[in-house]
Amino acid sequence: MKRKYTKKQRQIIKKYHNLGIILFAGVMLLGAFLGLLFFARPKTSEKEKRSLAKYPSFTMKTFLNGEYFSDVSTWYSDTYPFRDALVSADQKLKGLYGIESKTMMVGEEKQADEIPDINDNTEAVTETTTAATTEAATEDTEAGATTEATTEKVREVDPPDSKGMDEEIQNQIQQNLYVKGDAAYSVYYFGKENCTNYVAALNNVAAELKGQTTVYNILVPNNSGVMLSEDELSKLAGSDQEQAIDYYYSIESDDVKTVDTIKTLREHNDEYLYFRTDHHWTQLAAYYVYQNFCKVKGIEAHDLSYYDKKEFKNFLGTFYSTLGNSNMEANPDTVDAYVPKGTNDMTFWDTDGKEWNWNVIYDVDSWASSSKYMTFIGGDRPMEVIENPQIKDGSSCVVLKESYGNCFVPFLVDHYQTVYVLDYRYTTVNVLDFVKEKQADDLIIINNITIIGSTSVVDLISGLLK
């Protein structure tokens, strides 16, 4: 043998190897011990903003096909004690994998549909629209005697599978991110079929509510479409958002009132209109769109100075959660919130149906840096109601929205006696019935353009508006 150690050396090797076994066994026992501390297992993750896997319930079927056991495995690792700390440590390590470049493209590019020319309005849409309208009309006649919409009971619809929905939306908006310094921009992809179906649903509801309630549609662009220069935009994959919004608006029936967003926002794009670390727009951007809305509705908008302003510093939003970008960490966002004059009180109902008294602009100063956008109207809830005691004219509106609508709603408070807000992802009421029951003056449907490009969102909205 080539390698020969002295007796002493062999003893040392043996000693260190035994120590190595002891150390390994120590770590393993510690890990096993931690794993058994059921009370220390987290139920939710602050860092990821989600509930963690639950211990599966036992059924014979899932037991036999192995699903039960695989869920147990998922539960075990998903709720391992000190999860958030361990995840952070792992992300630090992953930071050593390479270099974070100043400008980068994250995610997959995808194939966008061609946006049709506005001038040759496609027959398909009108066809679908008429079909939908006729269908609705027949339904109405069948309803027969119950012409008084108010007496009609609000139909319940099946609650959406919110987890699947969230995942789908997340994939949509974060599919393809362009990162520049401390800001990320999501690339938009137009989808023809979803566009057609979405507009058909809106046209249908507008026809249905004609003469009773005015339907407004507000399509909010992504940050890339507003904030990036033409030059940069042309380098990105994806579709032109201005063209897309124009197209959506152009195929809507005259019963749907449309509110310009992207043209105004682009004029102001030297201002703080979108967060850099989060995919939402700021309330300042929502203000400019509110001004446009007032023009369409024919009322006078309040000046920005009319409102009390609150400031919540140190906001690191969803882009940061996904990317863990150090430039963002060094330069967090600030959430500016404008408190309505009439009232700051509101009520919301959570997914369990529990009622909460809350604030339109809630003080989130002490909240986690990832949660600052939740200052607006209590975040995403199945239903929120804001009563303005200063207005006694019985006016009301229903806002159908996803999270982009949250910072828009406060501006409406000073114009209606009652503002009802429904988040279509969590609500279980049929919106059409609801609007009729409340005899609302306006139905405002406000959505981000990417989110309504998702098939499941379109299906969901169509379902709620039928």
Place this chain on the structure above:
Amino acid sequence: MVFSSLLFVFLFLTANLIVYFKCGEKNQNKVMLIFSLVFYAWGGPKYLVLLVGETFVSWFTAKKMAEDREQYGSDAPVKKYLVIECVVLLGLLCIFKYLGFILGNVHALTGFPKSVPQIVLPIGISFYTFQLISYVVDVYWGKTKAQPVFWKLLLYSSLFHQCIAGPIVRYQTIADEIDHRKIKMSDVYTGVRMFSLGLAKKAILANSCAAAADSLLPAGVENLKMQATCGMWLGMIFYMLQIYLDFSAYSDMAIGMGRMIGFHYDKNFNYPYIAGSVQDFWRRWHISLSTFFRDYVYIPLGGNRVSTGKWVRNMAVVWFLTGLWHGASWNYIFWGLWYLFFLLLEKFVIKDKMPKAVGHVYTLMVVLFGWVIFKFESLKELGVVFGGMFGIGANGFTSMNVHTVFLKYIFFLIFAIVACTPLYNNVRKKLFDVGRENDTVFMVANVLDMITPALMLILSTLALVGASYNPFLYFQF
């Protein structure tokens, strides 16, 4: 259950080792059997019947062979038992693994049958079927004695170390160790080190390679068409690293766990990516599978001691089967034939004429494009990537997306490539070598050896918890 999960490491394996070392030598095999059955049942208890049943058939046929030979002498006609064994085991493998594929093809050609049944592949069936066949054939050839006790053969076939993902351990390798194995501390240490390095290789390196490969090569023809040429190359390089690191990590963990309790399984990988020729590659890649086909198919067919024509036929059979073993889809068959082509090329055309450096590059290219064939079960996707890598139909030469991924993983990529070479082992050996004369180096080598297992386990734990990181944008609680 997979080895690279927290539940396995911190609950199953920890409990297994504690009980094993506390239960006394007499009960150790029973402990291993019970744990193995629980482990197998974890993936769906109904297939346990299949594993136990196949083991029973193998135990019974081998026992019958031994009894008949005892009774009627070594010339006793025992071939029928071998036939029964092969028909039952290969038949079941065909039904569970290949029936859907065969019927799918028949359906495409003739339109019959109307609907193709979707059969779920029982976990590990490819591995334990081969293990059991090798056992019965070895008994038939007189290379090993039949195991008289059924549950001990079940221990061999179900042993959780290798039952579901290999290596394909021969019965004769561990026949003696089932009843007589000694646990030496040096073995325990080697086992612990191999296991922890394997775990880290899987949890940190292979999983990260998979993430990079998946982001560069997303599923779906339309999505793949959006990728640039450089992105496809980078994606395939990550995939090539992933598949080796993943598979060899599993073998390392299996061999390591065996060593901890006194089983010595043979090496399954020997740095395949440093091979100098395709033939060399296959001597280093999944060794337990290629030796299985060599010993139980190639040599019985006559091996290379036959006419050239017959030899080519033997090779074709072996490589067709090798391809088919990896999955019931045409791309795996093409993948096997791809290697057949280059092996024949090396035998008849290249011979030893290729310079060493060129040989390495050529081998890596053959293997890389082999993985392209292997990765895409959909022939359309395969076509897009194959063409795209040569700039045909790809979305440009490169893109910002590709640059981002490349820079984000640049140090990792270098590290992962180094991890495919024997560098770490060589440095470790060198340190101990020099250490014989130099006390400081000797201490460094020892301290490194001491902390490696624990450190790898900690890092792997971080990676495994981190792997479930899945932020949700819209959810609030």
